[in-house]
Amino acid sequence: MEKREACAEINRRLEEALAGENPGKSWKEAHLRDFRAAVETLSGGSNTVIVDDWGLPSVMVRIAACRNSDLLEKGSEAIHLAFYSKGVMQEEIYISKFQNVLIDGRGYSLPLRTPAYGINFEQALQACRGKGAGWNLTPFALRAALALETRRKGFFPHGNSDNGVDYLYREEHGESEEEGVVRTGSGPVTWSHNGGRDGIYDLTGNLNEWDAGLRLVDGEIQVIPDGMWMQEDCTMGEDCWYWRSITPEGELAEPGVPGALKYTCGEDGILLTAGGQTGKDATGNCAFGNIRAEAGLQIPELLYSLMLYPEEKEGYDGWRWIKSGGECLPLCGGGYRALDHAGIFFVGLTYPRTHNYNLTGFRSVYVKPGNGR
Structure with missing residues (x-):
């Protein structure tokens, strides 16, 4: 055919x-x-x-x-x-x-x-x-993993970051729908994660996507490790016992353990800290590559591999937003109004699990039962 x-x-x-x-x-x-x-x-x-x-x-x-x-x-x-x-x-x-x-x-x-x-x-x-x-x-x-792979290969996917077009490459557009959303896969090949028709579309722009297995609680970074998000009893709810905090040594610990890694924010952007108080409930943002760490803090490989901290200070796209109070879950990619903040490294950790608005979407994954080793 x-x-x-x-x-x-x-x-x-x-x-x-x-x-x-x-x-x-x-x-x-x-x-x-x-x-x-x-x-x-x-x-x-x-x-x-x-x-x-x-x-x-x-x-x-x-x-x-x-x-x-x-x-x-x-x-x-x-x-x-x-x-x-x-x-x-x-x-x-x-x-x-x-x-x-x-x-x-x-x-x-x-x-x-x-x-x-x-x-x-x-x-x-x-x-x-x-x-x-x-x-x-x-x-x-x-x-x-997908974002880090695109960086290693030197290609950052474009996308619908300005009501149907790419904010930085305005000749690129998709098939527009209501509210600025475009139809799935309707953009050019530069809107796929690898620049080809066989790639994953719209990881940048169009809609912010809910992702599983990461959250902030009063600024503390918490993850569900080892693919336990697939467990039938893993609700990922606020009180789900699979959530773990991260220490500067890269160890996983009970939430709230002294010394757990946290984000705090202020006028100068986002700061990674170990333990202590995150201060008042505040919202901050900066380019992903501009996240800083407090003096002398050890950065574990786990944070680099989960794009929670930049391994280097340059060579990334997308911004990072955080809120230092309450439970906040990730919305990723930047939506159709993100403008120059959109990117495959864009993550917003500012909204609770109950939040819904016109910029939120999602995508599913599939793991073959019994396919591991």
Whole structure:
């Protein structure tokens, strides 16, 4: 099948599948087989189609496991934390090629659709987990791995950062929708994470995406390590016992332990500190590369590998926002109004899990059950 014919076939099947009250039932095995074959052919095998327990497909990008040394200038040979599920190392993980749409409350990665927006963290989490075994909300650790990979390769993806166009490259635009959002995958190839049609679209701009496994609590950095975000009993709620703080030695500890790493903010941006008081409830921001550390503070590799602190002071895009009071969860990439602050390294840690507004979206991931080693 020629590429042009394959694209037309995909769009036709999508229209058929999304028609009716229960779109999952309109897919037949032959249609799924043809759809998957077309996607894999067009991407050279790096993209595929994975169905949930309703039999409804999502276009996914395969990401092979890598080491910290592949992503950092001075990284160790340890496998990056993004590639663990329930404490077991995974050979690969699949991430949505597109920001997800909602169909009957579930998230799906489909091209040229209006992505779901205006939802809170809990809604995004349920939209992914409700799809069946192996599905979950994108972990922050995976976003970190992808961002660090783009930096090592010298390419930062562009995106919809100014109501349908890229703020810095204004000739680049997507197919505009209401509220400044563009259709999934409608931008140029520079809006994919690797600059190619087989890449992940809109990690920069369009919508800020909720990610799993990271939060601030009164400025203290807390993570859910080792892929335990995939555990059935890991609610990621405020009182979830899987949350861990980080010490300057890179050890994981109970939340609130003396000496845990924290962010504080002021007029000069964001400061990384160890223990002590973060001061008043305040909001601060700076370019990611301009985050500073208090004098003499040891920076563990874990913070570099999770893009929580810059390994170097230059060579990054995107800004970092933090709030030093309350529980705040990550919104990533910068939305369609982020202007020059957008970027794959953009992370906003200023809003609670209950917050929803027109700049929030999400994407799902899939880990094959029993695929670890």
